[in-house]
Amino acid sequence: MIPAICVVGRKNSGKTMLIERLLPELLARGRKVATIKHDAHDFEIDLPGKDTWRHRQAGSTTTIISSSSKLAMVRLTDGDSPLDDLLRMVDRSYDLVLIEGLRRSACPKILVHRPEVGDPPGVLGDIWAVVGTQMPDIDGNPPCIRPENVGALADLIEERLLGGPVQTPAWNLPALLAEAGRHHGHICPGQVLGVRMAILGCERLGIYDPKSSKRLITFVETDRCGTDAVQTVTGCTLGKRTLKFVDYGKLAATFLDMDTGRAVRIAARESARDAALRFAPDEADAHAAQLRAYKALPADDLFSVREVRATLAEAELPGRSRARVVCTACGEGVSNGRELSVAGRTVCRACAGVPYYDEVEAAVGVQEHQDGTL
Ligand SMILES: [Zn+2]
Ligand SMILES: [Zn+2]
Structure with missing residues (x-):
């Protein structure tokens, strides 16, 4: 199973913001990271009237929507899905899953604490770190990390969950x-x-x-x-x-x-x-x-x-060259949209009057622009 860690804390304690900061830090360290968000309420992702919503209204209990760049699945469930089932949906090429919520799961926890929003919730299990400016009254003695210090938090996750930092090939x-x-x-x-x-x-x-x-x-x-x-x-x-x-x-x-x-x-x-x-x-x-x-x-x-x-x-962008046209003045091919339109004619930049070179001998077929006309 892919290693996972839960970011937990009261509502408005800053869990999502922490993930927004921690994720780029881990990505920059060469980690491939997926995220899971647990919603204690009943989220609604299907907008009434959309095709997938209509599929569900018609009785579908699993609906997958797929395009060339992403896919999503909406499956009706009886109660919360077991964590193992959720983790199995993340493909094995990922190094780590960051979970927002799921404080009752068996995963290690990062507790985000802000005294203004109240004491930490109960049933947290194994807290590896507290993120905040003040230590709450909890069991154990995890390190307290300031919210802006995501580097220290990433160090801790790499150390305890991922077997240390990525062994990058030393540049020779x-x-x-x-x-x-x-x-x-x-x-x-x-x-x-x-x-x-x-x-x-x-x-x-x-x-x-x-x-x-x-x-x-x-x-x-x-x-x-x-x-x-x-x-x-x-x-x-x-x-x-x-x-x-x-x-x-x-x-x-x-x-x-x-x-x-x-x-x-x-x-x-x-x-x-x-x-x-x-x-x-x-x-x-x-x-x-x-x-x-x-x-x-x-x-x-x-x-x-x-x-x-x-x-x-x-x-x-790299890849095959796109549009290619032929200059109506010199007959040479022009790629990548570098042609110009002069008086309604498609011409290359040289023929449009901005060559970086001067002709020494008039080539056959280009006499017409020796005198500046096309
Ligand atoms: Zn040199
Ligand atoms: Zn030309």
Whole structure:
């Protein structure tokens, strides 16, 4: 059976809010977590008039509604379902089930306590932690954790229920640097920063297998050295549409997890250069000092990290190329909606008058736009 823990407490004590905070923390640690909500009252999920409601009115005792992105089942029951039955409905790929309610179950409990809403309810069983600012009068001596400190709560759950933290494959910095050097042509400070930036981005998203998981999109902000290293670590490339180049001229990148929608932007700190000189004052030149220092300095000294929102338009997603048209002026194919409409004609960007190159010799069939007309 999948390990499970119940978040219990009085109504309005903050159980749902705790789950809203704890869940992302566990996901970021690489855990796959399902949730169960126990409703002491009779919840209503079927809206009168909807098709599933009409199925039930007609006598169905189990109704399943299914689409390409989710499914739900409404089954009529005589009383509360046994916990084992509920847990069996969660597929075995999950690491943990967080349950809101079910204080009488045999699972360990996290008690959310807020004195303003009253003393804790009775019959709680094995309380592993109290979440709140004040310890209630209960049996045992569980740790009292402040609501904002979900990290400590996740530590405790991992320790007692999941056999300790996920054993993440340690990133092999020397091996990744060697690979980056082969790809880029030389090892330079930009390679070291790029490799470490990409490792940090993946770790912050809980992605430890960026090349095989296919969850990662990386936006790079420079077309200099570091970008090659980011590609080496992440496996993101322009051709797979998993690497997006935004020309800001900054050694910075945003890592977007397509599964969760979470994104982190990581930028090299301007102070990293001075930090490198301080770290290795004996080196002959700045280049040598940076090479050594960037491998060894703590990530905090090298980078700033911010959670950001980054979205991708449908037309920018990886996968097969979508619409393809033919330029009515030059006859070349144009993919991904990059064509323009000029005076009612579909033309490529070059023919629309914004080429990045100048023709040296007029090619057959394109004389017409030598004089600026289409
Ligand atoms: Zn370089
Ligand atoms: Zn054209």
